[in-house]
Amino acid sequence: MKAPPFRYARPQTLDAALRLLADEGAGARLIAGGQSLVPALNMRLLEPTLLIDINGLAELTGIAETASGIRVGALTRHAALGASAIVARRTPLLAAAVPFIAHEAIRNRGTFGGSLAQADPAAELPACAVALGARLEIAGPGGRRRVAAHDFFRGVYETALGRDEILVAAEIPAQPGATLFLELARRQGDYAIAGLAGWAALDRSRITDARLVFFGTDIRAVEARAASAALATSLDAAATALDRDLAPVADLNASAAMKRHLARVLLRRACAAAVTHAA
Amino acid sequence: MGRGRLPRATFGMSDAVAIRLTVNGARVERLVAPRLNLVDFLRDELGLTGTHWSCEHGACGACTVLIDGALARGCLVFAIQLDGANVETIEGLTESGALAEVQAAFHARNAVQCGFCSAGMLLAADALLRRNPEPSREQIRAALSGNYCRCTGYHAIVDAVADAARERARRKP
Amino acid sequence: MTAPLAAVDRPASYIGKSVPRPNAKRLLAGRGQYVDDLRLPRLAHVAFLRCPHAHARLKSLDIAAATRAPGVVRVVTAQDLAGRYTPWVGVLTHFKGLKSPPQHPLVHDRATWQGEPVAAVVAESRALAEDAVALIEIVWEELPPLTDMAAALAPGAVPLHAELGDNLCFGRAIDAGAVDEAFAKADCVVEESYSFARHTGVCLEPRSILADFDPADGRLTVHCSSQAPHMMKEIFARHFHLPETAVRVICGDVGGSFGIKIHVYPDDMATVAIALLLGRPVKFVADRLESFVSDIHAREHRIAARMALAKDGTIAALAIDDVTGVGPYSTYPRTSAVEGNQVVGLTGAWYRCRNYRANLRVAFQTKPPTTQYRAVGHPIATSVTEALVDRAAAALGLDPVELRRRNLIPDDAYPWTTASGLKFEKLSHQAALEKLLTLMDYDGLRREQAELRRRNIHRGIGIACFVELTNPGPAFYGVGGAPISAQDGCTLRLDPGGTVTCATGVTEQGQGTETMVAQIVASALGLAMDKIRVVTGDTERAPYGGGTWASRGCGIGGEAALQGALALKANILDLAGAMLQAEPAALDLAGGWVVDRAGNRRIGLDEVGRAAYFRGDTLPPGVQPELVATRHYMPRQYPFAFTNGAQASYLELDVETGFIQLLQHWVVEDCGRVVNPLLVEEQIRGGVVQGIGGALFEECIYDQRGQLLNGTLADYLVPMAGEMPDIVVAHIETPTAESMLGAKGAGEAGTGGAPAAVMNAVNDALAPFKVRVTAQPISPWRVLAALGKG
Structure with a gap:
């Protein structure tokens, strides 16, 4: 081999x-x-x-605090992302997700940009990027362009990145609410069968705004808009609405129906935990 | 397996590139083919056979080494990428004594059977103890969760890492 | 604890002590010497082209481009090897009706599993060999796959091997006592079907072989990662038409084996054939992807089982129907009949029930061959038996422990012959179960479980009693014609400096064979362990023996070492007696000295050695020193030394996600005399985790076309540290009276019992929901499906 x-x-x-x-x-x-x-x-x-x-490209390195949030260079290692005080303060979702990415040896070398460009539908960081509304800076022969994370991920290992382009960095707005992060993997460090990355803004114990992104269920990280909207009504309503957001795809570990079920469980648990934490 | 068509480029010495790096403290200079991965480089070019390959796709941890002080999967790096880098393997870390407490604890607890995973386990355990000198059993299990051992059932390895942590704490001035 | 072992009962004895392994330091320093670590001049590397289909006819094979590729030494096909070997057939005469066709190193005209080797490229490096493999042009005509066991055995199924007539590789029926009558009269009958997935060994060190043929002296040296060097030597000589004197097999460090490295593999045989063809050293190391489709697989059973009981919980009868699949060939030389044979032999064997019926059907399929893998048949027999017992307990409203108490063979009832005909010398089921209950605080856990259930936290407690087959005698394989030795030998030599070199036929796979032998020899000779050097694994240096399998190293190899050491001791004392003009019977050995009855030091062993080897002139006339002794041992009284034990699993089930968290695991095992508790406990713990792997994680998932869907270490889930529980081990010692040492085996008890305990714990956790899971591995998917949430 x-x-x-x-x-x-x-x-x-x-x-x-x-x-x-x-x-x-x-x-x-x-x-x-x-x-x-x-x-x-x-x-x-x-x-x-x-x-x-591309490991020699200085332009692609570094984590910086910006007026609206943070800027993460594409070459930022997962370990550096997880250890960054700026990340922990401005986008705690990313800090929460990092320990779930594979294992230490992988996190020491694997990069933020690489994970996004790889676009594994079960990976943590693409889901976080979508949940945080990241804008991805892409360099190509014709100059720079920016693509919203939501539009970047198109399918299994498919992104908006052209064959002649390089992902340079992500501009990530500061996280507007409490972290929601849960995943179900057969073993520590495995890709998730189903995962949830997001945030919830709370007014005392009521969720006023939220963004829920599911990974490991569909062909890409999926923003559950219907479910997020229904959270204002109730957790039950959100769980029901989730069916409209997701189009799960079976894999070796779970049927589509099971993934749908697990996504609902994650939604309930993450939101309930956020509410409990706030209260 | 039959794995598809012939790649356009074929390897001849003309494709080889010179690299200079430090391995276990010694300066090393070699011509390498771009596709030569670090494990084969260590084993075949330098005779450092303590780094094992087993899965060659980053899942088992048998090829764990340190690259610039950080834990890494040797099978997921090409030697050519390491021009200027500092690589440490089980051989060097044994000679320097960096792993001594962990190795002694593994021996005392019999946290080794066939020995094929041991280099990776020792390096992962040492990396854990360097960042967390007093890990819980759960933290030890988590830190070793990327290193596969078919023989021990892991329990003795967890015991050994806990013992090594205590021993390091005791030796600390 | 048992009575002390008189021969080695001395203050400095190592028997029963947790001595760390001297040879482990080398492994921990990265100084192991595995096959792939050898560097030989002119070494060439072998890579194989493997059939991508489950079943296909080879229409054409064009190696021209591959032969011309850079660095290629030779491309070898079946034609190149024709006439150079005798094909092998995986049958043994004592398995009546077992059939299998001849097997070859490379596919001639038809491949019967995805992964079967077709052609070999020999090149200057593995990478170049792989490059050339991709250049081989091959045309296949796909043939219908035969993946499902039941379909293979259905009337009218097309036989995979036309010459064999049907797809029944082997069958066995047992009908003991009055089964129908017992079912008819039973107060309670429980019935359930179970399935066990196909899984595989995943040794961290892949199968590795380096064959070196020197045409000048006609000698073949094979370095291989194997459990049985002497057996492999015999096989290479036999199948490549070489005199036995021309073949040497050396097994250095072995990176895990578990039964994977004791079979004859086509690619290994091809590698040896290539060495003979080329007259230079060639190496084949299976990569991980090809390991998944070329290592033997194991298990894959579907079992329908019924148990009849009286109101008081007495098991009245047990009946099972087992269908198992073994791939296209019965594996050579052990055959693929043994797994199923052990399932039907062992099911229910630890209970008093006399009415037992079993029907075994072993089917050919177009998947990789399955055969012996750690705890052959045991996890299946134990899971089925113990699951039925738990069901029966529930049906009768009894605690599962109580039902076991009422049915286990009493500790004072031995010797015992089971309904299936197995002979137990002396076991300790009752004591083991009671010890287990104390160890785990069974009643306390039940209270905790009940308390947590009220808070909607679902924990399960699973118990499994079991037996393990160890120390097999010659009736296991040798009687059927296999070159598999049930005996083992040990040769000991006192060296001039007073140290002892000891060569043994049993081999080291990391389980601690060398340490165990050194402990026994050191104890018998009154020496410190560091004065003992143990040599294993080389057919030119070790006495003839079977090697490592069926948990026999300590019970058989250890006994040979003990008897050999006592023989050497007698020789030493004879010589010392002559030197000291004392009666040898009045002398003993202690602390490296010849001592008198009062323990006074008379003469050092170094002095004895020097006198024997260098200063023969100082010895009395007529004294011929003989400071070497060899003893061999094989069990004869019982076909096997059975061991027993009990395990418990405590786990928490997330009923919303189907995920299982293993909280703790307990094992009480009785392997007879425990020479080294540290090593035994490691065998048990490693075995438990391997069993848990099969119970919860491991499965070779095949599609209907016979394609493996998860053949990587990312997709095939081996147990990792994060999900495994702590495992508490305790011992009971009931030595076998057949040997002086009294040791039985401990290598497979963990694997044999753990899946049953875990499956029972899962079903215990599921009890409030009135559903059960009966298919292993018990994945979250299967749990949720049982709960109606999948």
Whole structure:
């Protein structure tokens, strides 16, 4: 189980990386943390001609506090995200999610941008990005553009990122409410069978506003708008409304019906916990 | 298995790239093919066979090493990416004594059977104790949850890590 | 505790002491020497092209491009190997009716499972070999897969092997006592069907083999990760037409085996054939993906079971019908009949019930072969028996413990022969159960459970009594014609400096064989353990023996070591007597000295050694020192030394998610004399977790086309530290009287009993909902389905 042969480049600037990407065409692959890419290479599921290592790109690093929230460079390691005081203060949802990502050795190398670009429907960070209303900064041959996280994730391993583009950073507004984060995985560090990432604004013990994003259920992280809206009515109403938000897909661990059921359980538990905590 | 078509590029020495890095404190310079992963580099180029490969897809932890002081899966890194890096393996960490208490505790508790997972377990345990010197059993189990052991049932390993934590606390001035 | 062992009962004895393993320090320092760590000159690497279909005819195979690829030494197909080996057939004469076709290293014209090796590329590196494998052009004609066991056995099913007539690999029926009558008269009958998924061993070190043939002297040396070096030597010699003197098998460090590394695999045989063909060393290490489709699989049973009881809880009769699938071939040389045979032999075996009927049907399928894996058949037999007992207890309104008390074979009733014909020398079921209840505070847990249930927290307590088959005699395999040795030997030599080198036929897989042998030898010779060097795993250095399987290392290899050490001691005392002009009977060994009856030091062992080897001139005339002794041992009185025990699982079930949290696990086991509690407890704990793996997590999931859907370590769920409970172990010691040491085995008890305890605990937690789960692994999906929430 050895990776197929490829060439390797480690550009030092974003422009150089973009040029390499453009020149190589379909055979090029970016490698950041490599924690999802390298298994695929070792299994020869991918056979790139050129591996472009973007770990040298200073423009992609760092966590900074901004007026409206935070800016997270795409190369930020999960471990750094989890350890950041800025993240813990401004977007505690991200800090809550990090310990659930795989294991320490993976979190030390895996990157924020890599996780978003990989777009695994069961991954934690894409769901958090959607829940927090992140805007993703993308560099391409024609310059920069910004895409809302909600529009970025399109399907299983599918994103709005073009073949010739690089995800640079995420601009994330400060989290407007209490953290909601729960996931059900067979074993610690496994991808979730069903997970919930979100936040809830509370007025004493009443949820006044919330955003609920489910992962591991559908083909991508899904914002449960109907359920969020129905929270104002009751938890039962929200759980019922959730059926309209989700289109679960069966996997080896759960049927679609089971995922739907688990999503309702997570919704009830997360919201109840938030209310209890507030009270 | 038959895994599809032939890749366009084939490996000849002309594709090899020179890297310089530090491994277990020693400066190392080698020509490597881009696809050579770190575990094969350590084992085949440097003879450091204490780092094992087992799953080669990042799930088992048998290939755990330290890269620039941080725990990493050796099988998920290509050697070529580590130009300038500092890599430490079970061999180096044994010689430096960095793992001594953990190794002694694993031995006393028989937290090792076949030994194939041990390097990874020891490194993961040591990383835990460096950031959390007094872990609970649950925290120990969580910290080791990315390292597969088929032999021990984990209980003795948890005992050993708890013992090592106490021993380190005792030795601290 | 048992009576002391006279031969080694001395103050400095290591018997019964928790001595850490001297050889583990090397492993902890990263200095293990596993097969893949060897570096040989001119070593070439082998990678296999494997059939991607469950069942397919090979239409054409074009190796031209692969042969031309960079670094390729040779591409080998079935044609290249024709005539160079004798194919193998996985049958044994004592399993009446067992049938299986001849098996070959590489597919000739038809592949019968996804993963069967078809062609081998030999290249300068594994990566280059894999590159070339991708260049082999192959055309398959897919044939209908045969995945479902029942369908394979249904009337009119197309036989997978036409020459065998049908898909029944093996069958066995037992009908003891008056089963129909007992059911007819029963006050209570419980009935349930169970299913057990196919799972696999997932040794952390994959199967690894390095074969080196030197044409100059015609010798084949095979380094392999194996449990049974002598058996492999015999097989290589036999199937590659080599004299036994020309074959050497060396097993260095082995990274876990569990029954995976004791079978003959086509890719291993191909690797040896390639070494013979090329006359240079070649290595094959299975990668993880190919391990999932080429290592043997295990279990896969569907069992319908019934139990009849009297009002007072007496089990009146038990009947089971077991269908199990073994893939396309019965595995060589142990055969794939043993798993099912043990299920029907062991079910209910620890209860007094005399009326027992069992029907076993073993089906061919187009999935990887299944065969012996840790605790062969035991988890199935125990799960079925103990689940029925719990059901019966519920039906009769009795506590499950009470029903067991009323039916276990009494501790004073031995020797005992079970309804299925197994002979038990002496077991301790009653004592084990009572000890378990105390250990876990059964009554306290029941109170806690009741209290928590009122708060809607659902915990379950599961109990399982069980037996384990250990120390098999020659009636297990040898009688049927297999080159599998039930005896084992130990050769000991006093070296000039007063230390002892000791070679044993049993092997080290990390369970602590070398330590156990050293403890016994050191104790018998009155030496410190660091004066004993134990050698294992090399057919040219170790006495002939069976190796590691069926929990026999301590009971058989340990006994050989003890008898050998006593023989060496007699030799030493003979010589010392001559040197000291004393009666040997008046001398003993202690602390590295020859001592007199009063314990006074007379002469050091180093001096004895020096005199024997270097200063023969100082010895009395006619004295010929003989400071080597060998003894072999094989059990003859009983076909097996059965052990017993009881386990309990305490867990919490989330009835909304179906998730299970294991809170604690307890084991009381009786493996006879415990030589090293630390090692026994580690065998038990590791075994328990392997059992829990099967009970809750592990399953090779196949689709209807015979394709494995979860063949990675990300998707196949092995038990990890985070989900496993702490495991409390206690011992009862009922030594076997057949040997001096009195040790029985402990390697499989954990795996045999844990799934039953866990399944019973899950069903205990589910009891308020009046639903049960009877399919393992018990996934959240299965729990929710039972609860109607899936």
